[in-house]
Amino acid sequence: MIRVLVCDDQALIRTGFATIIDAQPDLEVVGECGDGRTAIDLAGSLRPDVVVMDVRMPVLDGIEATRLLAGAGVAQPVKVLVVTTFNLDEYVYEALRAGASGFLLKDAPPAQLLHGIRTVATGAALLDPEVTRRLVGKYAARIRPASSGEVALAPRELEVLRLIADGLSNSEIAAALVISQETVKTYVSRILTKLDLRDRVQAVVYAYRTGLVS
Incomplete structure (x- = not known):
């Protein structure tokens, strides 16, 4: 059973994701939250295998939350799948650098979300090749x-x-x-x-x- 924590500040999207995920025999939603700080707290107590993470949220955004959950130097990193509305959003690139294992668009079909969670849970990376090339290419100049x-x-x-x-x-x-x-x-x-x-x-x-x- 793959344990999933869903983090999105929009309740409707959060509930939709949770409903889709919980309907699967091999996936279980162990928690939901609406900001990155709560995601970190819940990850510590619930020990999810994958966090489905929004980028733009109050209190603590998805980038910093990802860095604290999956970044370099984290003792027990959690796999993070970033889900965003913007396929070329600078924040997505920063989240990947922060340690996310991949990203999906929020308008992706449910099957793609489920595939993404399972893929990330195995330790593999989930990429949309075309979008990733454009995304990383656009912001690569910011890397030393x-x-x-x-x-x-x-x-x-x-x-x-x-x-x-x-x-x-x-x-x-x-x-x-x-x-x-x-x-x-x-x-x-x-x-x-x-x-x-x-x-x-x-x-x-x-x-x-x-x-x-x-």
Whole structure:
């Protein structure tokens, strides 16, 4: 059973999400709240597997809440799925940098929301490739340019990283490079380990930050 905390300041949306989620045999809504501060408090007591997080909220917004729940240095990070009205909102990009495992638009069909929760719960990242490329590309200039101390990747690892940043799935990368999906998984794992990245979302940001893609 995947335990879910729903955080959105609009009661109608919050209730709608909770109803959709609770109808699934493998998902359970363990709490609901309308601001980021309450989300942090509830996450500490309820121990959800995934927090479905709005961005713009009172008291504490979704970005800071995400940073405190899933950011670097958090002892027991919680997976956060950001759900927003704006597909190119600067706040979404900041939330991804803060540690979110992915994002969805609020007008996404219910099946996509459920898929997103299950995907994030497994430790994978959920990306809309086209939107993510545009989003990260738009705000990548705000990230400090890579220093000379960046970890070096092998040529094939760089190829795989570029394709990840282009939004390709493992199967698409395998086809593009004419290698097996298992080999792609090995490269992805090696890239994340070498660069000390949590998931593919952070890999995309890294690729833009270092100028591998633009």
